[in-house]
Amino acid sequence: MSDDIILETRGLTKHYGGVHALEDADFVLQRGEHVAVVGDNGAGKSTFVRQITGVEQKTRGTVIFDGREVDFKGPLEAREAGIETVFQTLALADDLDVPDNIFLGRELFKVKLGPFSILDYKAMRQATLDGLQKTAVKIPNIRNTIRNMSGGQRQCVAIARTASFHSKLTIMDEPTAALGVQETAQVENIIRTLKAAGEPLILISHNMRQVFDLVDRIIVFRRGRICANLKKQETDPQDIVAYITGAKTGPEYMETAV
Ligand SMILES: Nc1ncnc2c1ncn2[C@@H]1O[C@H](COP(=O)(O)OP(=O)(O)O)[C@@H](O)[C@H]1O
Ligand SMILES: [Mg+2]
Numbered sequence: 001m002s003d004d005i006i007l008e009t010r011g012l013t014k015h016y017g018g019v020h021a022l023e024d025a026d027f028v029l030q031r032g033e034h035v036a037v038v039g040d041n042g043a044g045k046s047t048f049v050r051q052i053t054g055v056e057q058k059t060r061g062t063v064i065f066d067g068r069e070v071d072f073k074g075p076l077e078a079r080e081a082g083i084e085t086v087f088q089t090l091a092l093a094d095d096l097d098v099p100d101n102i103f104l105g106r107e108l109f110k111v112k113l114g115p116f117s118i119l120d121y122k123a124m125r126q127a128t129l130d131g132l133q134k135t136a137v138k139i140p141n142i143r144n145t146i147r148n149m150s151g152g153q154r155q156c157v158a159i160a161r162t163a164s165f166h167s168k169l170t171i172m173d174e175p176t177a178a179l180g181v182q183e184t185a186q187v188e189n190i191i192r193t194l195k196a197a198g199e200p201l202i203l204i205s206h207n208m209r210q211v212f213d214l215v216d217r218i219i220v221f222r223r224g225r226i227c228a229n230l231k232k233q234e235t236d237p238q239d240i241v242a243y244i245t246g247a248k249t250g251p252e253y254m255e256t257a258v
Helices: 045-052 075-081 098-103 121-135 151-164 181-196 208-214 237-245 252-256
Strands: 005-016 019-030 034-038 060-065 068-070 083-086 109-111 169-173 201-204 217-222 225-231
Touching: 005 045, 019 045, 019 225, 034 045, 034 181, 034 208, 045 060, 045 169, 045 201, 075 083, 083 151, 098 121, 098 151, 121 151, 121 181, 151 169, 151 181, 181 201, 181 208, 201 208, 208 237, 217 237, 225 237
Parallel strands: 034 201, 034 217, 083 169, 169 201
Antiparallel strands: 005 019, 005 060, 060 068, 217 225
């Protein structure tokens, strides 16, 4: 495998009983590359993300991340390896406040000496405010627990988390679906910042304008299978919709595979 590849899946498959949610997904992501994953509801996009990040155990197939085969036992393990994910159904801890959610598993310490360690709450609160500022969401009090927050606020907390750390790979599953116009624009700015920093991204989105504004390449899922893999310059929104609906099927996928 080339050093330029950050993530590769081979034959990645997930069956839920008789439901073939994901079938034989062969996918390659280059370092620094931003790829959109699109497809109708139920096409298998979120299932694909869950198999990569170890939320569920895959039926079969291989995931290679940063040069080695991985089989994450859960999303925290994927995170520790450097994959920061904003899941469609948000994985936030309801009973923790905003800074605790953002720093869960990567707490900052004033002193780090085993049992004598002292957490640096002030630094974590400041970093939280900085991260939220990037998403433009207004959260009256970051010390409130997540439980009482709106969908948009929760989404922004999760996105602020990805914007607060340098990860090897960021995955966002429909990050702006619950957001207003202003927050959506801010999230798109965060994505542009990741691009400028050379950090790779998988973006699941239904928003064609957003997809064509932001990414380098577009993958289409249909009925659990990848049915198209197109560089942005080689396609247009109408073409992508034709693949999503099944009006178009074709050999393009094989021709443009990296
Ligand atoms: N936990 C589950 N148990 C059974 N079926 C599931 C489960 N999760 C997803 N599915 C099914 O797998 C298919 C793909 O779902 P999903 O990956 O959520 O699609 P998408 O994210 O593209 O909308 C759908 O038919 C869905 O109903
Ligand atoms: Mg989904």
